[in-house]
Amino acid sequence: MSPHTLEHYTPPPDEGLTLLYADEALLLLDKPSGLLSVPGRGEGFADCLIARAQRQFPDALVVHRLDMATSGILLLARGAAMQRALSLLFAGRAVRKRYVAVVAGHLPGEGRIMLPLGRDWPNRPRQKVDLLAGKPAHTDWRALHYDAANVCSRVELWPHTGRTHQLRAHMQALGHPILGDSLYAPSAALAAAPRLLLHASRLQLPHPLSGAPLDIHCPPPF
Template identity: 65%
Template sequence: MKAGPPQNNYPAGNVVATSLTPVIAGVKLLHADESLLVLDKPAGLLSVPGRGEDKQDCLSARVQAVFPDALIVHRLDQATSGLTLMARGAAMQRALSRSFETREVSKRYVAVVSGHLPPSDDENGWGLIDLPIIVDWPNRPLRIINTERGKPSQTRWRVHSHDAAANTTRVELEPITGRSHQLRVHLKALGHPILGDAMYAPEAVQAAAPRLLLHAAVLRFTHPASGVTMSFESKSGF
């Protein structure tokens, strides 16, 4: 199921909107039913509230203004855009969280990185970054690679295309684990930080794009209530 008009299977009384399609400020609603929501988060919007009055505007707050029973299942970094899944009610939140924990949810990202990243030697073109990640406590919330104390972290990657003039590479990414900042830290460790990454890229690479060029482009999972396989796609815009 590619991203398109949202499905209007809404229980009566749970929708506050001026039309048949609920309006969530600044957020695209791709799917809604009695169990879950699929949304397209813009870059720059927090997934959940942060500390301080200036960090209360976030995806969860905007969605809950329309769907009061919506609960976060997983998070995208503030600077990352793309597909995200929210549960409706605590029971569905537990079910979807189990799906993430058992790696039954498939996510694919697109990113543009600095430099010419050679394709993997694998016959299918996929490479694997297997480097453990830990919080950099003196500099938190940054993360670093630590082979002794880091948590196991794996990311599959594949080169999509090169831009010789810009000296950049467009890549597809599949996180096997779900550590905070995992894709950004792994690509930095590979020697090819993501363009626009204000946390992990050198200044010149940060300045090469107006935002972090990382987008959650594909989301596939089995609906816990219906058993139907659901698939969504979102264009990156870069």
């Protein structure tokens, strides 16, 4: 059985929400790795961040998602009007997201990845670089630290587009898959970490009511 299927979905214990910011318009939460952002299909997949959030904030609604294995900042709207307003900010690229990842190998300096992505149908839910039919995808990256003992690099990642698995597929295409990635990492890089070492660490946006800048930080747990 493939390790990236949901047959063995065992979400982390519900120990309460980790609120990073909350007001009458929106919520910013720290999603743990291993928890779905929204319910999965079928029985046994109802436990997810939005369900947990709605127990405390019944008007909470989804604006965007993080992969189940990814941890970090997730933005929720308070009510349908704010959901529309925040969705427009995402559509207009007024929301800036930054991630921290640990990748295989020595990756120095900084760079830009402009590789279109499309579905890898025989290997769903994987994505693949598709130069002919893929959708444009843009990721910037910057090296933070090289761990020579474990031959891995800590990097910052800035996605400028929001394709499915964009950061994971782009880092694999660069030759430096994210450690612990059951979809894109070869066996050695998969075994090098107990979870996907990808974390949404910073989110910046104008407040949908006041326009004041919000800049939320959440350090990675790895």
